[in-house]
Amino acid sequence: MVTIKDVARLAGVSISTVSRVINDSKPVSPEAREKVLKVIKETGYKPNDVARSLVTKRSYLIGVIVNNLANTYVAEIVRGIEEIGKMYDYDILLCSSYFSKEAQQKYLQLLDRKQAEGIVLVGYDFDDEIIEQVKNLNKPYIFFTRNIKNNINYIGIDHFSASYEMTNYLIRQGHRNIAFLGDFEERSSVEKDKIEGYLKALQENELEYNMVYTAGGRRYSHAYESGKEIVKDINNFTAMVCSNDELAIGLMNILLDKNYKVPDDISIAGYGNYQIGQYVRPQLTTVGEPFYDIGAVSMRMLIKTIIKGEKSISNVMELPFTIEKRNSVKKLDDNKK
Amino acid sequence: MVTIKDVARLAGVSISTVSRVINDSKPVSPEAREKVLKVIKETGYKPNDVARSLVTKRSYLIGVIVNNLANTYVAEIVRGIEEIGKMYDYDILLCSSYFSKEAQQKYLQLLDRKQAEGIVLVGYDFDDEIIEQVKNLNKPYIFFTRNIKNNINYIGIDHFSASYEMTNYLIRQGHRNIAFLGDFEERSSVEKDKIEGYLKALQENELEYNMVYTAGGRRYSHAYESGKEIVKDINNFTAMVCSNDELAIGLMNILLDKNYKVPDDISIAGYGNYQIGQYVRPQLTTVGEPFYDIGAVSMRMLIKTIIKGEKSISNVMELPFTIEKRNSVKKLDDNKK
DNA sequence: CTGAAAGCGCTTACAG
DNA sequence: CTGAAAGCGCTTACAG
Secondary structure: OOOHHHHHHHHOOOHHHHHHHHHOOOOOOHHHHHHHHHHHHHHOOOOOHHHHHHHHOOOOEEEEEEOOOOOHHHHHHHHHHHHHHHHOOOEEEEEEOOOOHHHHHHHHHHHHHOOOOEEEEEEOOOOHHHHHHHHHOOOOEEEEEOOOOOOOOEEEEOHHHHHHHHHHHHHHOOOOOEEEEEOOOOOOHHHHHHHHHHHHHHHHOOOOOOEEEEOOOOOHHHHHHHHHHHHHHHHHOOEEEEOOHHHHHHHHHHHHHOOOOOOOOOEEEEEEOOHHHHOOOOOOEEEEOOHHHHHHHHHHHHHHHHHHOOOOOOOOEEEOOEEEOOOOOOOOOOOOO | OOOHHHHHHHHOOOHHHHHHHHHOOOOOOHHHHHHHHHHHHHHOOOOOHHHHHHHHOOOOEEEEEEOOOOOHHHHHHHHHHHHHHHHOOOEEEEEEOOOOHHHHHHHHHHHHHOOOOEEEEEEOOOOHHHHHHHHHOOOOEEEEEOOOOOOOOEEEEOHHHHHHHHHHHHHHOOOOOEEEEEOOOOOOHHHHHHHHHHHHHHHHOOOOOOEEEEOOOOOHHHHHHHHHHHHHHHHHOOEEEEOOHHHHHHHHHHHHHOOOOOOOOOEEEEEEOOHHHHOOOOOOEEEEOOHHHHHHHHHHHHHHHHHHOOOOOOOOEEEOOEEEOOOOOOOOOOOOO
C-alpha cells in the first residue's frame, strides 16, 4: 500500500505538504502542488481514512439501528437517512437487530467503539434500558418509534390528527358504524393517539358505535388470522380503519378469501402508505406517513447537531401527513344505512 | 474520553498489560488482570476501534453497494449479508447508489479509503468500468447481478432451469399457448437464460406458439403500462410467465382493472418470490429465488476469502430454487383448448 | 509557503 | 508475566 510517506518521498516534499494538498487545508506553492498531484496520480495513492479519523477524531459514521430492513417503511426511512448523509459526506453503519434487545446492546457498544458520531434508532418500541444506554453514549441520537417515552428525541407525524382525519373522511363518505383494528392489546403511545383520534371523530359526529379490535401484532398474518373472528361481527359496521397497512391488507384478504367484497361489503382504510397498498386490488385508502422525509429530516437534524458540536437534539418534530384516497373505501348512498 | 493510558495509570500497570487483558492476547497475572478489569468497569473504558484498526490493519468492515434498498429482494439479500457478517463480527457499510454510476464510483473510492476488507455489489447490471474498478481495488468482492459478465464472481440460481421448470409446470397444467413477458428490449445474460429455458420447454413439448413481449423495464409500472397493449393479444395465449414478480403483478393488475379474470381468463407466473406475491389476490405462482441465502452465502464466501488472506474468490455458485405453486395459475380442462 | 516534530490510541515485537 | 519503545498513517501547531 502506498502511504503519504511514499508520496512525499517521490514528490520530494514533506508529508506536511502532501497532507496540505490532499486536504486543501493551507496554501501550497503551485509547483509543489503539481508534483504531489502527479505522484498521487501515478501511484494511485488514496488517503487512509482510519489514520485520518484517529487524529481528527471524526469518523463521519452514523450508526443506524433498525429491526428489520425488509419492512418497506424501514427501507424508506433508511433511504432518507442515507441520501442526506451522502450530502454531508456521512456514511451509514447499518445494524439490524431483529427485535433483539441483546443485539441492540451489542450494536450500541460497537457503534461507540467504532467512533460513530451519531445514532438513529428505528423501531416499534425500545426498552428503557436501551434508551438509557443510548443516552449514556453521550452522542447525538434520534428515535423513530411507536412508543414515545419521556424526553426522547423523536420525529414523526401527529398520529392523533391523522387518525382523526381519516375517520372523518370515512364519516364524510357516509359511514356511520366504523370500527378500528389496532395492533397489540397493550397500546403503545402512538397507538393510543390513533385510537383517541378515531374516537374523537366519532364523538364529534355524535356517532354512538365504536369498537376497537386488536390483531395481536402488526404483521399481515396477525390481521389475516384475527380477521377470521372479526368477520363474524361484520354486520355491525360498514368501515374499518386499521393501525397500519399490513393489517389492512391482511384484513382485506381474509375478507376477500371469505367472499366478501371490499369496498362493497365493507370499506377498509390503512395507515402508513406502504408501497404495497397500491399493488393490491382494491387499492388501499390510507394515511400517508412521509417515511422518506422522516429519515431525511432526522438525519439532517442529527448532522446539524454534530456539526454544531452539541450533544443532544432538543426538538421533537412533527411532519405533515396526507390522506391517500383510493378505492378500498366506498361512498355510501344516503338511503343506505 | 478515557483511553488505554488512563486505564493503565489508574490500574498501576503498563498500557501493554491493559491491551493484553482487553484482547486476551497474552498471559497476564490474575492480580494485574483484576486491577485492570476493575478500572475498566469503573471508568467505562471502551477501546477505540479506529486506533486498533490502524495498527492491526483490520477494519472488520464490508462495503455493500446496492441500487435501492426499497426493493424487497435487495433488502432480503442485505439481510443475509448482515446476519452472516454479525456471526463473524463484520459490519456493514451500506451504500445505495440508485443506479448512478457516479455514485458507485464514489462509494468504491470511499470503501477503499475506509479500509473496507471486502465488497458486495447488488444490482441489475454493472458498467464495465465499475467492474474494472472493483477488481483494481485488490480486495475480495462478489457480485449479484442480472448481467453476468466474464470472470465476475457471481452467486445466484440457474435461471435457465428455473424458467424451464416453470414453463413446464404451466404446460403440465394444460397450457399450450404460453407467452413470456421480459424486461428490457436489450437482454441481460440472465434474461437470455430465462427466455432460453422458456423456449426449451415449449420446444420439448412440441408447442409451436411462442411469444416474448418486453415491458421496457423491471418495475410494476412498466408491466402495467405495456400491459395495455399486450391485452389486445390476449386471445392468443392462456398463460404468461413474467421475468419478475413486479412485472407479473403489474400485468395482473392491468388485466384485473380491465375486467379480465386471473387465472380464469389467463394464468400468470412470476419470478423471484417477492413478499408481495403472497399479499395480492390471486396469490402469485412464482419461481422462488433464495435471496436471503444468496446474501448469506456470498458473505460467507467473502469472509472466508478475507480470513484466508486471499484476494479473489474463485467459484461461481448456484443455489437451489423452488417453484411456488399458488393460484394465479389455473389448471386447464382437457376439453378446453 | 515549508518541514520537523509531536501526537491521535492503540498493538506488538523485544528484552528482561 | 511485564514494561519501554517503536510504529500504524495521518494532521496540525510551531518555527522559520
